[in-house]
Structure formats: C-alpha cells, structure tokens
Amino acid sequence: MIRARGVEKRYGDKRVLRGIAFDVPRDGFLVVTGPNGSGKTTLLRLCVGLAVPTAGALEVTVPRGRIGFLGHEPLVYRELTAVENLDLYGRLYRVAERRERLGMLLERFGLWDARHERAGSYSRGMLQRLALCRVLLHSPELLILDEPYSGLDDEGTELLDRELEERREAAAFVVATHEPARIERLASARLALA
C-alpha cells in the first residue's frame, strides 16, 4: 500500500528526513518512533500527501478517499458541533448511511451526550476522541496516525486500544508514537528515526 525508497524531505536548508525506505503491505502495521524533531510528523504528512518528498520515491496505492489521517490538530471546526463536523466530513467522504454511522462512532467514543455542543467547548481529550471519530468515519483502508494517544485519559486510551485491535486486520496502519510499548504487540514493522 505504501512503498518508500530513498525518501528525503528538506525544508529550505534543513534536511528533516534522509534515506527513508519501507513497505507497508495490506495488513501491515508500521510503528514509527524517534525523539522530538526527528521527522515523524513530516514522514506521516508525506505518506498522506500533504507534503511531497524533495528526493526519492514515495508511492501510495490507496486513493485519497480511503485514507484516514490523524495529525497533531484534530481538524475540526471549533464553532460547529460534533455532529455538524462529522456530518460535513461524512458528506465529503461520501459515507453511506452517514447519520447512523457518525452516531455509532460518537457513542462508541463516549461523546454521545456532548454531540450537540460546539467542539470549541471540548476538553483536549474529547477533541482527540472526536478526531478519532473523524478518522474512522469512512472506514479507511489505510490509517495514518500521529501520536493517537496524546491527550487521552485512561478511558479514552482503552477505547483506542480496543479500536486498534478490532481493526488490525481490516486496514493498514502507520502510527507515530512516543510510547511504542503500548502498541508493540500489534506491530508488523518498526521504523526508528534518528
């Protein structure tokens, strides 16, 4: 699904990534680790298409609409409610039975009661859960998650653990994290950035 060979990314004079190569097959689970500033976020942005490599080849065979991306920002509008946000994304991603699906996800992530409140009033943990709902809304084949556990409380963490386990076989994953121990058992490959 993803094939990287000699990928390099430079911002101006600064070289953030160098000589990156890996493969992510259909049922792969790639865990990307590294200290702050090592380029994890940049690599994930390259995979999802928000940036292009300055050298090397990065091939992603999954169409845009089948990829789910979780970045540092939850990518939701603060002035809209959870339902409105997910409804918008549901339309853009052509999700079938949109209303039912977003309701189901909100419930699964414990946001059902707060679904008609503005996202701006959510706590950090709730925003992260809402972002996860957004990511999973269209049942993507390829999930690219940048530090998915950040901001989650114990309950949220458990919910995410469960989701990842359930979907392990159904999709390919690229996950960047500070705590690889948590998802070690799911990993099929590891990439450590310097």
Next chain:
Amino acid sequence: MTYLADVGALARKDLLLELRARDTLPAMLLFVLSTLVVFHFVLPGDSSELAATGLLWVAILFTALLGLTRAFAAEREQGVIDGLVLAPSDRSAIWLGKALSILVFLGLAELVALPAFALFYGAVDAWLIAGVALANLGIAAVGTLLAAMATASRARELLLPLLFLPLAIPIVVGGVGASVTADPGRYIGFLGLYDALFAIICWASFEYVVTE
C-alpha cells in the same frame, strides 16, 4: 453530481460558521457605512454625483477585502484546511464553496450600502446594481483564491490587499463605467468577460494553491 453536493456542503458550512461566530458580516456592514460617511467629509462641495459614485466602488472594494481577509481564518487557525484538502472531493470545490459564501456576505453588505448611498449621495440605478452584481462575482472568485494564497504566507492580512488590488482594477473600471457612462452595456459586457476568464483560471488553479 457529487461535485455540486460538495460545494453545497462547504458553502453551507461557511454560512453556518458565520452565523455562529458573527464577526465578519457585522464588521463589513459597519465598515461600509463608516466609509460612506467618511466620503462626505472627503468630497469637495462642488463634486459631481459621479465622483461620489466612484467612491462607492472604493468602499465596496475595501469592504470586500475586509471580508476576504477573514475568509480562511477558521481553516488557518485550526489547521482544518488539511482536513478539507485530504477529502476525496475535488479541491476546486473548496474554492467554489468559499467563494459562494463570500458572495453572500458581499451581497448582504451591499444590501445595506446601496440604500445608504442612495440616501446620502444620489440615485442608484439599475445599471449600477447590475454592475455591482457582476463585480461581486469577480471579487468573490479572484479574492477567494488570493485569500487562500495569503493564508499560506507569513504575512497573511498584509499580503492579501497587495495581491488583490492590481487584479481588482479592471473590476473597478467595469463597475464605475457601468454606473456613470452613457454606454453601460459595454462595461457590463467587460465585467462578464473578466468574471468568466478569471473564474475559469481560479477554478483550474485552486488545486495548486492548497497542495504542494
């Protein structure tokens, strides 16, 4: 026609955002009224009605700039533009949806400005209104794309007027010509030409403005 559905969803989203935040439209209304009042103190006593009409177009242009500066504010502040760009929908739908919402804001501002102008300075005829309507299309089309460009830069609000004003000169010429000359049809035609040409260019090139 999922393209139009996407455009509709995006435009609706923008209007909903403004309804909740209520910051851009009131500012535009107040700004255009204030500008019209300032003009009274700027025009010498023996100025023609034509001079005032010309200034109306200045007011419209700068009110539009005010609105355009805020056009991608939500997307920029919260990084949501990435979310929209990653969606499978055509990127130009983002442009069209946003431009439509800007068109609505501009129209609403003019709904206040034109009667105020008629009250303060002089008659507003059908040709003027036609000119305003067509000019709105051009301003919304070009302005939205340039607003997206300015969003990507460090200079943001400072950059947008610089990018926009040279491109707005033909719009102003068309609009003023339609308002003051004896031959308004020619200028309306010119505005139509500008709108068509630049709408196509914007539609085709927006993809490149929001991606690498």
Next chain:
Amino acid sequence: MLRNSRLPALAALAFVLTTAAIALVFFYAPLDEDGLNQKIFYFHVAIALTAYACFGWGGWKALRVLWKRDENADLESYVAIHQGVIFGALALVTGSIWARYRWGHWWEWNEDQLVLFLVLFLFYSAYFMLRFSVPPGPRRANLSAVYALFGVALVPVSILAIRLSERFIHPVAFDRGGPNMAGSQFLAFCVSWAAMLALAATLYRVELTGKQIDIRLRELREALR
C-alpha cells in the same frame, strides 16, 4: 550548467547590439518633429517589449512548474519575472521622461502603455512580496506559478480596462501620439529591440547562474554537516 559557455558569447552579443543601437539611434535615424525626445522613444518601446517578453517567459516557466512539476522551472520563472520588473521599472522611467518632453509633465494618464506598466509593476511587485513571505519549497513554487499565470491573463484584460476607463476619465479627444516609422527609423528600432532582448537574456543568465550556484553551495554545506 555552471560552465556555461554561452554566457560570455551572450554578453558580447548584448554589448555589440547595444552599441550598435545607440549609434543607429543617435546618429543614423533621422530626427522628426519630436526632436531629440524621440530618441528615447526607441529605447522606451524596446525596453517595454522586452519586459513583456520577460513576463511571458516567466509565465511559460510557471506553466511548466504546475504542469510538468519541473523544479528548475520555479527558479527560472522567478528570475525571468525579476528581469521583467527591472525592465518594467526602466520602461516607466524612460516613458516618464518621454512624457515630460512631449506633454510637459512627468506623468501622463493618457498614455495607455504607461498606465499598463504601472499596473503590471504593482502586480509583479506583489509577486515578490508573496515569494518572500512563504518559506521556500514546493508550496512557494506552486503559489508563485499560479500568481505568475494570473499576471499573463491580466495583461490583455488590463489593456482593455485602461482603454475603457479613458471614456469616463478623459472624455476629451486625445492624440494617440507615437512615431510612424520610415525605413531607417525601423532599422534603428529593430536593432534597439534586439539589443534590449540580448541584454535581458544576458542578465537573466547571470542571475540564474548566480542563484543556482548559491543553491548548490547550500546543498553542499548541508550535506557536509
């Protein structure tokens, strides 16, 4: 690319042509009713046309940035537009001098060409503001290219707009001055134009090479780190 043998040849050509142009304009072409002022007009028009050529070249390279994803094209487009702005500024200056001696004041809104250049000068100056406020990379290349293409579209539209605007700005009939050319004058003009084009091409190459060396140097420095 760095050992460009064309550059000295090009510079020599520019020098020869410019000298020839000056000689022809000042000593060969006959005076007409404008007198000495008309001499400037030769250069003014040549410079103006050269500026258009630079913007056009910049637009072509911009198209290549978007269409073929050609990375070098971004730098080439930028340098071309930079030259265009320089020649455009020169066109404004020479045009202003010409206007001063023909009409009596330093600016003349009646001169469509001058007004057009003013608009283009503003537009392409904004291009630089855009470029300097976006960090270098594919994003900046894309934005610059799109804006450069807007510039290409703006030229005919502005010409039309300026003509249309004169109907309500100066309803008085005006003189569309400018020389009609006899054979010898035409020769002087053509040589002037060739000279300006050669000069622009030389400066373009010089700046482009300089910037490419800059980039190479930085890449090397980074690689050695």
